[in-house]
Amino acid sequence: MMSLLSYFRSQRKNTARVAKERLQILVARERSQRDGPDYLPALQEELLQVIRKYVEVDNEAVQMHLDKDGDCEILELNITLPDQRHS
């Protein structure tokens, strides 16, 4: 009887698990932003301006991520350039 029940349960999509995964990613990102140095948003803005001297990119083009590795802080920069076919 129980196995029948758990069979039906496993057929359903476990939305709580999806929620948890999304939250873990989101919370980690938001924490790294707020725990980072105050100059990060300004740095991001200036980097965008510099890049825009050469190519047109949207506001999401520069992604920054701050990580700690022991005593060492690592600033990861991701710059997405526009699709060549459109430029």
Added chain:
Amino acid sequence: MARIVVITSGKGGVGKTTTSAALATGLAKAGHRTAVVDFDVGLRNLDLVMGCERRVVYDFVNVINQEATLNQALIKDKRVPGLCILAASQTRDKDALTDDGVARVLKELSEDNDFIVCDSPAGIERGALMAMYHADEAIVVTNPEVSSVRDSDRVLGILSSKSRRAEEGREPIRERLLLTRYAAERVAQGDMLSVEDVQEILGIELLGVVPESKAVLNASNAGIPVILEEDTDAGQAYQDAVARFLGEERPYRFLDVQKKGLFGRLFGS
């Protein structure tokens, strides 16, 4: 010196006022002199949940503006000795809670109380920041639902960076999680985040789990803090949480699905 406890959440409607009323009442019942203060300026509600709305003459802002003394504004609870309520003002002026005014009122309250419970408004604007600023302890009220958990995490960020304790470089605010509107059945079905999930994401100590319960609405309809409804599930969950708050160890009671008859076991999930 009183300990200042803020009841906060970020997201609205998760159970802060219900919790403020329950905690303050529970603390006073345990013999601690307690004042509960409504910081929700413009949307006074704590008076209704505590059942003293008809006795509000002066409010928090009147005391700040020195239009009334603290003693004139404090409402003594008729059920529990040692408990008093300071109602929020219904003014629309969002700047009515001045830094100095709030500090002065809390200091004065601190002289005659063991605990000051601050019922924070939703959001992360002035009223909420003011309620958090002076806290020694925070109870982060969270529902097992994505936006509430995310907002709770933002509030944790504010508690650790924008509080008086943070500014003065003192020991940080003690932060504890109160998970409310918990439906064990839906957790078992995989539709709702479990208490372990939420704890893992937020990474703070657990103070209690309050089940989703009809008793909460019934109690607020009647103006009775639900913790006084001693034979209800929510009332008992709040009693446990208050006991833990005061350092007692209590097992968790409402985390498992209630046993059902054969029919329920077969079809009710």
